[in-house]
Amino acid sequence: MxxxxxxxxxxxxxxxxxxxxxxxxxxxxxxxxxxxxxxxxxxxxxxxxxxxxxxxxxxxxxxxxxxxxxxxxxxxxxxxxxxxxxxxxxxxxxxxxxxxxxxxxxxxxxxxxxxxxxxxxxxxxxxxxxxxxxxxxxxxxxxxxxxxxxxxxxxxxxxxxxxxxxxxGQTAASGTGRRRRAAGAAHAGRAQGAMAELAAAVDETLLGLGPDITRTENRLYRAYRRLRNFACVCPPQKTKLLVYLKADPKETGLVPGFTRDVTGLGHHGTGDLEVQLRSERDLERARDLFRLSYTAA
CATH class of the missing domain: 3.40.1350.10 (Trna Endonuclease; Chain: A, domain 1)
Structure with a gap:
């Protein structure tokens, strides 16, 4: 109980x-x-x-x-x-x-x-x-x-x-860090250099938010969920990585070039808040938003 x-x-x-x-x-x-x-x-x-x-x-x-x-x-x-x-x-x-x-x-x-x-x-x-x-x-x-x-x-x-x-169906939510990093590297492998490293760091960060997280893959995005999706990560682009969160854009304080309200706009994955990551510094800025979305899921 x-x-x-x-x-x-x-x-x-x-x-x-x-x-x-x-x-x-x-x-x-x-x-x-x-x-x-x-x-x-x-x-x-x-x-x-x-x-x-x-x-x-x-x-x-x-x-x-x-x-x-x-x-x-x-x-x-x-x-x-x-x-x-x-x-x-x-x-x-x-x-x-x-x-x-x-x-x-x-x-x-x-x-x-x-x-x-x-x-x-x-x-x-x-x-x-x-x-x-x-x-x-x-x-x-x-x-x-x-x-x-x-x-x-x-x-x-x-x-x-x-x-x-x-x-x-492949690895438990509490899978080892080695298996998680290997899967993250496979996803990041579509990009090169800095963007590949950033994608792997985002994967590690999202999985590290709690023990109840599972990750599912398709060709358009990777979804991180508890019972519902709380984050969707698109394949890395040349200069940025797009993450969509289930956070309310109206309550997060939008920052041009970093966060965007995509409510009603078509995009891959789920969530109304788009986060644009270009560097490790952006990832640090996004950690609170990731946790906010995780808590709400």
Whole structure:
């Protein structure tokens, strides 16, 4: 169980707000499905989707994440030893029914979204009242993208989500520095000299913000996420490196030539704040912005 304690303050007094589980599993499912993009960074596609008479099951939720990866979401009211295996069962079905999922995405999100579905890293998100240490170990033994998310209700108006474990399917979020640096070097290898070194330093800085960070790759950008993306780094250009953050541009104090509000403007990756890095000095200036975006994710 989470060690987080929440307190309500009023008139100089402090009272603890006791955490509680949902009355029924459906309460969690309905809440998250209604606000899936805000809560999980996943666009909702379908609920209680039947997998046919041969497979004989129902997927709690289907979605498409910020990086265009298909997502299976499974919910449990409390602790359930079978949630990971059940989710992987449905993930395997999804991989065998790509065209069917594509039709669902097209009907719900449009043809453009369906054309961008990225099958290289489908995700499983398990939302439950709690997980055991065996669950946390098990996800790190699978070569799949899996997030374990603990929920809690507080009073009648607050709900908390906490990422317990997250793996990318290749290396765990807590992977060794050697593996992280090797991947960073591969990304930076598209550039030469100073920009390659700067890209590797940005990778190390973003991964160093916390133990719950996972990194996903595609040809247009690299995404760093907790449960949702908090930073996207584009391949290095000749003289600069572009990083997009989930920080509010209106609250950061824009600096010409360093930060730019790209709200509503087309760009690769996610986030409304563009940070332009040209040197190690710029990276030092950007550290507080990186942490601000990480904290908000």
């Amino acid at each position: 989470s060690g987080l304690k929440l307190f309500h303050t009023m008139n100089g007094n402090v009272a603890e707000v006791a955490p509680r589980l949902a009355e029924v599993e459906a309460d969690v499912q309905h809440l998250i499905e209604a606000h899936m993009e805000t809560m999980l960074g996943v666009r909702f596609v379908a609920s209680e989707y039947g997998t046919g008479p041969v497979h004989g099951g129902r997927i709690d939720s289907l979605g498409l994440d910020e990086n265009d990866a298909p997502v299976v979401v499974e919910y449990k009211r409390g602790t359930d030893a079978g949630v990971i295996n059940q989710g992987l069962f449905y993930l395997a079905w999804l991989m065998d029914h790509r065209a069917e999922f594509g039709h669902l995405v097209r009907a719900r999100l449009g043809a453009a979204a369906a054309s961008r579905v990225r099958w290289s890293a489908p995700r499983l998100i398990c939302v439950a009242g709690d997980f055991t240490r065996y669950d946390e170990h098990a996800v790190r033994e699978h070569r799949h993208c899996i997030d374990l998310v603990r929920y809690r209700f507080y009073g009648q108006q607050l709900v908390g989500l906490e990422t317990v474990a997250s793996v990318t």
